[in-house]
Amino acid sequence: MKWSEQAEAALRKVPFFVRKRVRKRVEEEAVAAGAREVTIEHVVRCQQRFMKNQEEDVRGFQVETCFGPGGCPNSVGPDPELARRIEEHLAGLDLKGELKKRVKGLLKMHHEFRVSVSDCPNGCSRPQIVDVGLLGALRPEVTGEDCSGCGACVAACREEAITLRETGPVIAMYECLACGQCAKACPTGTLAAGRRGYRILVGGKLGRHPQLGRELPGIFTAEEALETVKRCAAHFLAHNREGERFGEILQRTGYHELGRGK
Ligand code: SF4
Ligand code: SF4
Numbered sequence: 001m002k003w004s005e006q007a008e009a010a011l012r013k014v015p016f017f018v019r020k021r022v023r024k025r026v027e028e029e030a031v032a033a034g035a036r037e038v039t040i041e042h043v044v045r046c047q048q049r050f051m052k053n054q055e056e057d058v059r060g061f062q063v064e065t066c067f068g069p070g071g072c073p074n075s076v077g078p079d080p081e082l083a084r085r086i087e088e089h090l091a092g093l094d095l096k097g098e099l100k101k102r103v104k105g106l107l108k109m110h111h112e113f114r115v116s117v118s119d120c121p122n123g124c125s126r127p128q129i130v131d132v133g134l135l136g137a138l139r140p141e142v143t144g145e146d147c148s149g150c151g152a153c154v155a156a157c158r159e160e161a162i163t164l165r166e167t168g169p170v171i172a173m174y175e176c177l178a179c180g181q182c183a184k185a186c187p188t189g190t191l192a193a194g195r196r197g198y199r200i201l202v203g204g205k206l207g208r209h210p211q212l213g214r215e216l217p218g219i220f221t222a223e224e225a226l227e228t229v230k231r232c233a234a235h236f237l238a239h240n241r242e243g244e245r246f247g248e249i250l251q252r253t254g255y256h257e258l259g260r261g262k
């Protein structure tokens with residue numbers, strides 16, 4: 001839908017992590033009013049309603065995604081349905097009802113349990129600052145195929161994790177972010193796709209005491225990632241006292257119950 005310049009300028013002032021959601025709401029507002037273009041009036045009306053009915057807008061959870069499933073060439077996320085399956089699970093938990101019992105005063109968006117799925121380590125949907133962030137991951141594997149020494153893998157690796165020896169490529173796994181680009185670039189199959197799945201970050205948040213999510217060890221298949229999100233949501237509900245963020249809860253309880261990948 002087209003946006004007027006003034007409306008776009010107003011949207012740019014909204015904090016980036018809720019901008020996508022606000023854009024959707026304002027467009028709904030414009031459609032309901034029978035408009036073909038979003039104007040500043042739609043933005044203001046939406047803002048006024050939001051201030052008045054803040055609690056009604058809270059769902060208890062949010063699941064955000066990057067544009068990977070829409071065809072981004074960097075995507076290594078193995079399951080385009082994962083975000084929908086996570087959303088389905090969270091919708092069945094009545095997180096809003098549970099949070100309302102614990103939060104003193106009005107329930108706000110920052111109380112919600114937030115999950116973000118990015119289909120590669122670039123993390124465009126900002127998985128580092130939500131309760132559970134998933135990053136599509138593909139570990140390269142060195143096969144028995146002869147290496148031609150072309151250097152395409154070294155050129156493809158932005159982490160400088162690959163060294164070429166006479167015997168072929170050697171990968172420094174502690175430097176590797178599992179973006180899969182080297183396996184894609186290799187013309188001989190010496191480097192091929194190994195384990196594919198998701199890296200998982202937990203407990204990221206902004207606010208007064210911001211912190212980046214801490215990575216659980218290993219790479220999780222889509223099924224394992226779904227199970228981990230379920231465990232995290234259960235942990236969030238079991239230990240949430242007054243609408244705290246997951247990161248604060250984990251500082252109290254530790255991370256050991258959340259599991260690990262391979
Ligand atoms: S996170 Fe990766 S796959 Fe997703 S939109 Fe960004 S670059 Fe593309
Ligand atoms: S997967 Fe990505 S980060 Fe890892 S070695 Fe290959 S290109 Fe480098």
Ligand code: SF4
Nearest residue numbers: 147148150151153186
């Ligand atoms: S891209 Fe493949 S063939 Fe070329 S140097 Fe790397 S491993 Fe060898």
